[in-house]
Amino acid sequence: MSMPLIQVRGIRKTFPIKKGLIFPRKVGEIAAIDDVSFDIFRGEILGCVGGSGSGKSILGRMLLNLVRPDSGEVIFDGRNIAALSEPEMRRYRKSLQIIFQEPLSSLNPRRTVAENIARPLLNFGETRENAFRRVRELMEIVGLQQSHANRYPHQFSGGQCQRIGIARALTLNPKFLFLDEPVSALDVSIQAQILNLLKDLRDEFDLTYFLVANDLKVVEYFSDRVMILYQGKIVEIGEAKQVSEAPLHPYTRSFLRSALHMSSGDEWQDAAIEAESMSELGREEAVDAAVGARSGCIYRGSCSQRLPICASQQPPFAGMTDAHVAACHLVSDAQEPRRPVGLLAQK
């Protein structure tokens, strides 16, 4: 597990803010992803958590080059795929696949299950006979019955559709899967089935995952390492257990306290009350961060522990060990700053 499969270096993606109905003009930019660097190691599951609008889905799409970064590199297998032309990129598409949030709408409703799963193989020039032999294999692997091959997607439940989507993603023997909220549309009892299946497949086929989810419990349970994204920046990254048990960044702490789970006490209420008291300030600062040049810490507007330095200087990554770091002045005051590679390291 020591070699990185994907190395992300300083990627950035901005979207213009436009004003005017007939002749829209650009009045500013929103940074969806702002100077983000990290590695994903072979065989690893890297989880990514953040609020809505934090940029986590865009980030996943940038790993597959479905969204091209404005600047920065996404190095896969030694090549910067962000710089490849579409025909060159096609070769890499086989290795990089995606599982979608909405299992039913990600399938072609007019094609049977078998045709849906076979599509990527046929696209890459496989014969129909070979393709459908592989489909039968894959259906077995993901737990679908062979008798389902000639039915249509709408005849299946959400969990089964997700199995079909997983089978399709596996057809080309990928090395890497981006799991974009793979279970958030599924029932609790089905979530467990799909998560277990994905974990088994990782072990069996030596896959690497980047998991994006809203549900903290799912991410923490499923991932080896977790990164916390806030307004397009990584604020904390580390081993899943460490991040959840000893979070460093005030945002992570607040997010963890807000999350509801079976053993929740009343801490979510305290978190909500705290967020309420900060929100007035927070809104103003958030607008600043979106439009103008960002100076200082992006979270300071909502942070209850802000220091004078937070407004002027961007916090560096710091932590007790290389395996768990956060971008916060409170941490860097107490701990040694870590080199940028620090956030890439793993035990």
Add this chain to the structure above:
Amino acid sequence: MITAATTADARHTDGPGQNAPVLSVSNLTVHFASAAGTVKAAEDVNFDLFPGEVLAIVGESGSGKSVTALSLLKLVQSPPGKYVAGKIVVDGTSVLDADERGLEQIRGGEISMIFQNPRAALNPSLTVMSQLVETIRRHDRKVSIAQARQTAVETMRAVGVAEPERVSENYPHQISGGMCQRIGLALALACNPKVLIADEPTTQLDAHVQARILLTLKRLHQKQGIPIILITHDFGVVRAMATRIIVMYAGQVQEVGMAEQVLSDPQHPYTKALIASVPKLDDNAARLYQIPGQPPNLAKLPTGCSFQDRCPNVHATCRKLRPEIHLTPSGSVARCHLFAADKEAGA
């Protein structure tokens, strides 16, 4: 039909005390006509809502929880839906017997509802203020526009909108998802209903916003004492909010009990399995517990218990006889042969 002896059990009236219920549902049975046959979406659903309760109805898709909630407002579309049997009484009025005029008073005046997708629940072409004023005046023609605006601002403040005057001039697409849900809540509360139904109110919101919306609901409940029916599949939300829980599966009530009883000591095999399959933050198990199989087809329910094919405790009786509701050792009531007083039936 339920017998007199089991009626008290089936309604689980011991727990919440002996106050008169605000809302009473008896023997509610809703079927849908479909090409595949009659879909039994809700079968013989019985429950009471008592003053001061937050009653959570928990279940997976197809469990009948949403159909039950919609029936409380007679909102099930007919055809294809059909109220086959049952009675719903709120404040002395029978909902299912009401005509359109009567229903207009019940909806919003007696029972209000907030929805899963808050933006879709609002009218995209009206400002927030126009929608609130329209709703308030629809229920009481004697209210002047100025008075209605005043009420609207007060209601918005009560649901935690910090600057109601500013927000009220916005259209739904101009405000955040969390704010949309607050407006939905303001609309629901504008006519002082006696019961609030919240159908997955925070499913589409991130952890932070979810905590703040739930805190708002909790405060409303504590200050105004409005009883809430909370429809959800998220046990974290249930733990944070509910005083009593109804667990539904395959259109039937499976277990009813006080929140503490059901969460910490589930009795029905389905409740047990469902709670076991939720990822826990402190869980170190390599695999999640998963309920085998798929939920049954509601058009082809098996004879006997609807959970028989997935139940670890299944025995011969379960395949022959539909279980009645029985008292369990924890004090909850459950639809399972295991708890039959006559042990022969459960042997």
